């Protein structure tokens with residue numbers, strides 16, 4: 226059976242105290258909506274993202290910046306229910322199962338997605354939820370307790386919520402009222418709803434505290450890198466992925482971009498994946514003259530493939546000449562593109578050593594870098 230994800234990103238940031246849509250807020254350097262789409266990607270046949278009308282391009286750009294695929298970004302309606310329906314209507318004709326997910330639940334995992342899918346295949350529905358941990362009471366508007374509910378029967382609802390597309394569409398199209406989630410709508414329409422274990426960390430970002438908690442749930446890892454190459458006549462000068470007009474260039478097996486080499490080592494170091502020489506050996510002819518941006522991209526893929534996201538990177542280039550300041554904005558763009566992160570997460574600085582050392586004498590250029598990853 227073919228399952229598709231429908232990720233709802235139509236909410237506003239009002240309760241979050243932000244103007245920006247809350248699903249575009251970055252958790253550990255990656256927007257919540259992108260984290261969601263990335264978690265679904267390996268498990269589903271495709272993803273439709275539902276944005277607030279007018280915000281579609283923002284989401285398309287965010288997905289593209291992080292290299293996460295989506296079939297379509299479609300405009301939603303004025304509430305959750307009409308947005309879910311808009312997403313369902315945008316699914317391809319071969320869709321058997323729809324998994325509706327809140328774009329503000331950035332910690333959904335592939336494992337939860339697969340549990341929900343298996344339940345839909347087996348029982349006709351699967352809704353992520355967790356058993357209530359706190360005692361729940363019913364009270365009147367004055368706070369007088371009316372009843373203590375039996376906690377052993379209580380579950381807190383999460384997403385994804387999975388159903389056969391046909392049933393869910395029919396329930397939506399004939400819904401007599403408004404419901405807070407798809408499970409409630411399906412219950413009201415008389416369909417059985419089956420709970421599957423979600424995760425206590427599959428939290429929903431609603432208030433500013435949630436955002437702080439979400440960022441605090443990630444474990445940071447730091448890496449450093451250093452590199453230097455000799456300056457020679459008859460070579461092109463490449464630094465930070467940018468070709469810089471100069472009478473000399475750096476000597477090396479690849480394009481000898483010391484800044485990108487230091488950065489690649491910082492990223493690999495933070496993930497404890499060895500160093501650039503281990504991943505791309507000098508002895509391998511395929512790396513001769515290669516653009517170091519390609520090496521950086523490959524290192525980034527190795528890192529994100531192991532579940533890390535990049536928080537920020539900082540590179541310092543030490544060169545007596547040429548003047549590098551005019552090229553720094555372009556370097557930041559190139560690096561951000563290769564790492565699939567925002568340019569605001571990339572810092573590049575250049576300095577001289579006031580004539581001291583090999584850099585000061587113009588014999589070579591060195592660079593150092595720091596990278597922060599999150600998992």
Ligand code: MG
Nearest residue numbers: 452453483486
């Ligand atoms: Mg090097």
